[in-house]
Amino acid sequence: MSLLPPAIFLMGPTASGKTGLAVELVQSLPLEIISVDSALVYQDMDIGTAKPEADVLALAPHHLINLIPPTEVYSAAQFRQDALRLMAEITARGKIPLLVGGTMLYFKALQQGLGDLPQADAEVRAALDAEAAAIGWPAMHARLAGIDPDTAARLQPTDAQRIQRALEVHALTGETMTALFARQSEQQLPYRLLKLALQPSDRAVLHARIAERFVLMQQQGLLAEVQALVEKYPQLHAETTAMRCVGYRQTLDYMAGKINAEEWGEQGIAATRQLAKRQLTWLRGMEDTLVLDCLAPDLHARAGEQVRTFLAA
Structure with a gap:
């Protein structure tokens, strides 16, 4: 294992602070970020996906965001192919891949491979x-x-x-x-892994963060973003894969008059909490993870110490 090149997984539920931590790590260590997020691959979907803003991306570029229009589909198999290629390129540049996100199926596909599943029909x-x-x-x-x-x-x-x-x-x-x-055959990932899992010591605090963030998305123009999406891509509807992202389906329902403004907020927050619950369930089932409290005031210092120790091994 020690002969394999290093790579780092930074995983966690929505609103756990993954992006902020990743950006800070990139500033002091020879890392490059690969996004592991099935929503960030879509172009023109920025507010509702909490996509890093332009100044953040300038400071810490992210691979695998803004790849496709929301009318297309991006599979776990495609992610694995793209991520493996990028990891090899990053390693060849003398840097370490830092894979950051909350789409746990992508992490699983990358590490374990995928069964021989048929293409969508x-x-x-x-x-x-x-x-x-x-x-x-x-x-x-x-x-x-x-x-x-x-x-x-x-x-x-x-x-x-x-x-x-x-x-x-x-x-x-x-x-x-x-x-x-x-x-499925075991497809060993040819990297020595450090798997960091951000988990909250108090689920209620994470829920409060989720609620605050959804309200902020509304204030930042989530409704206008979805209106612009359906104007630019008339074929979008509630069952389109991209529109199944949390927040977007509820906004479409609000636009269609199926729910009122209060229900829009309540349902958006509830859907995001359900997403976080599923992400935490996945994390608990993953082996060899190093759990860090995402609410700890010294989270960044602890994570940095773990990464440095890993890279020095």
């Missing part, structure tokens, strides 16, 4: 969307539970994107995602 997805429109996603989740109980147990009954994908995989292959992942 527009016809199958359209049929599943039509069925969901008729009976609702909780009923689709119940259907998935009858086919693939292990996958269904990991998903919320309202997690339309992942429920759809699991049903799509079964429809296309006749096999469950659980079975396909069980057969």
Whole structure:
């Protein structure tokens, strides 16, 4: 292992302070940031994704943001391919890849590889969307539970994107995602890893941060951003993958008059809390992580010390 080049994972739930910590680490260490965030890949989606602002990106450039328009789809397999290429390029430059984000499936795909999953099929997805429109996603989740109980147990009954994908995989292959992942070959990541996991010592404080941040997004112009998106990309709708990002679906509902202003805020905050809960569940299941309290006043000093010790080993 000591002969492998180093790489660092900086993981954590939304609003845990990952970006601020990463930017500070880059200022004092030979690191380059690779974003591990399925929302930051989209162009023109800045406020609702909490994308780093231009001055931050000038100080600490991020790879793998602003890659595609919100009408397209970016898969975990594509992320793995892009991340491996960038990691090799960064290492060749004599620097260390710092992979930062909260999309835990991307971290898992990068470290462990992916099963041989089929490409998305527009016809199958359209049929599943039509069925969901008729009976609702909780009923689709119940259907998935009858086919693939292990996958269904990991998903919320309202997690339309992942429920759809699991049903799509079964429809296309006749096999469950659980079975396909069980057969996947171990694809060893050729790096010596330090995996830092930011977790809150007090979940209520994280919830307060989430609420404050969503209100700030509203004040910064989230509504105007989504209005501009649907004008620029008329094909966007609530079930488009990009619009399933937390905050965007709720803003579309508000624009459509399905919810009022108060409900817009409440539902946006609730959806973000649910996202944080899922991220923390993923983190608890990851092996060999070094947990740091994201609320600790000396977080940056502790993280810097751990990184320096790792790099000196």
